[in-house]
Amino acid sequence: MSTRLLRTRPARVVPAVILAIVLLLLATALGWIGVAAIVATGTIDSAMNSGYPGLDALGTLNWGAAAVIGVGVVLTVLGFVFVIAGISPGARRLSDYRAEPAEHIGRFEVALPTSALSNLAAAAADSVDGVSSVRAASNAKSTIVTFSTPVRDNAPIRDEVEAAVRERFESISFDRTPTVKVHALRRQA
Amino acid sequence: MRRMAAGANRTGLIIIGLLLTLGGLAILAIGFGLAEAVVPGLGAQSDLQPVAGVFALPFSALLALVAAIILAVIGLRWLAAQIPRKDAAKPLRLQRDARTGVTTVTANVIAEAVAEDLEATPEVVDAEAILRGSAKQPELVLHVDVDERADIDAVVTDIAQRVTRNCAEALGSPLATVAVEVGIARTKQRRQRSVSL
Numbered sequence: 001m002s003t004r005l006l007r008t009r010p011a012r013v014v015p016a017v018i019l020a021i022v023l024l025l026l027a028t029a030l031g032w033i034g035v036a037a038i039v040a041t042g043t044i045d046s047a048m049n050s051g052y053p054g055l056d057a058l059g060t061l062n063w064g065a066a067a068v069i070g071v072g073v074v075l076t077v078l079g080f081v082f083v084i085a086g087i088s089p090g091a092r093r094l095s096d097y098r099a100e101p102a103e104h105i106g107r108f109e110v111a112l113p114t115s116a117l118s119n120l121a122a123a124a125a126d127s128v129d130g131v132s133s134v135r136a137a138s139n140a141k142s143t144i145v146t147f148s149t150p151v152r153d154n155a156p157i158r159d160e161v162e163a164a165v166r167e168r169f170e171s172i173s174f175d176r177t178p179t180v181k182v183h184a185l186r187r188q189a
Numbered sequence: 190m191r192r193m194a195a196g197a198n199r200t201g202l203i204i205i206g207l208l209l210t211l212g213g214l215a216i217l218a219i220g221f222g223l224a225e226a227v228v229p230g231l232g233a234q235s236d237l238q239p240v241a242g243v244f245a246l247p248f249s250a251l252l253a254l255v256a257a258i259i260l261a262v263i264g265l266r267w268l269a270a271q272i273p274r275k276d277a278a279k280p281l282r283l284q285r286d287a288r289t290g291v292t293t294v295t296a297n298v299i300a301e302a303v304a305e306d307l308e309a310t311p312e313v314v315d316a317e318a319i320l321r322g323s324a325k326q327p328e329l330v331l332h333v334d335v336d337e338r339a340d341i342d343a344v345v346t347d348i349a350q351r352v353t354r355n356c357a358e359a360l361g362s363p364l365a366t367v368a369v370e371v372g373i374a375r376t377k378q379r380r381q382r383s384v385s386l
């Protein structure tokens with residue numbers, strides 16, 4: 001029962017799709033060479049180099065050649081990156097909400113994704129007078145709001161935006177209320 | 190909300206990553222002459238003829254073809270696993286005694302009713318519901334998009350007190366788990382939610 005229904009950590013879809021496509025490309029190349037070799041010689045016991053003679057050039061390379069060392073470095077680095085991507089849990093994508101249980105519910109999980117935090121913060125900041133545009137970026141624990149304003153002395157607006165976002169977050173029963181940071185950009189409207 | 194192949198992705202990444210790292214390190218070890226201590230004569234100056242020789246072996250083209258098919262199957266299955274799965278419950282059997290007849294309800298019917306019930310809350314803009322588990326142990330997964338100015342506590346209370354209660358009553362048993370993901374629907378144009386005077 002300890003496993004949550006809502007997935008908190010990234011599922012690593014992008015690196016998995018990249019690797020799957022690389023596997024498919026490798027399969028295509030191998031298949032192509034294999035078929036070319038069999039077609040070229042007309043027998044089933046043909047060798048791969050009769051399909052792609054470039055493979056023979058490999059035999060003239062030294063292990064110490066720059067190209068071979070380069071391939072070794074690239075493989076090691078890529079492999080290391082994939083292992084890290086597989087092992088590291090990654091950034092949390094949900095902010096937990098303190099939900100009151102009800103008698104007809106065994107376990108009640110409520111959470112807001114980080115995108116919802118950003119949207120909430122941006123909407124709250126947008127309601128402040130003097131703000132011309134807002135961007136917000138969040139992780140599970142904090143939100144950074146960047147707004148632009150045509151006003152030269154923007155410190156009061158900055159404070160007002162911070163108060164508005166903070167008040168909005170405090171009106172929601174988060175497990176841990178996200179912290180708020182506000183940056184102002186002065187821009188001619 | 191929908192299930193992703195997180196476990197398979199991570200396992201695949203670790204396996205392929207380890208293979209690549211080991212292969213790369215082996216190439217580097219030979220290239221920098223470190224492998225000579227283990228395999229005499231395999232130094233930086235020796236050529237890749239043993240590797241090229243593998244490609245000149247008889248039947249190597251056929252083996253390449255077999256390897257290509259295996260790799261293609263793995264690649265395609267891994268790609269197909271990336272499609273998010275709903276994993277909805279199998280048709281729920283609601284009868285007490287199967288000798289007198291069987292009553293089944295499709296999970297999607299209940300899920301759609303729950304989604305419609307959710308959308309009846311004024312501040313909820315959009316809702317999706319998935320019913321998993323069984324009739325005795327139902328698990329309800331909800332995603333609601335609420336208006337950016339909505340009172341989120343009120344929406345959650347409404348879900349806890351009204352929507353899930355209706356669902357539990359319809360199923361005739363308490364819900365084992367309810368998971369709610371709350372998204373915020375932003376109105377892009379300010380014009381749409383304000384009146385200029």
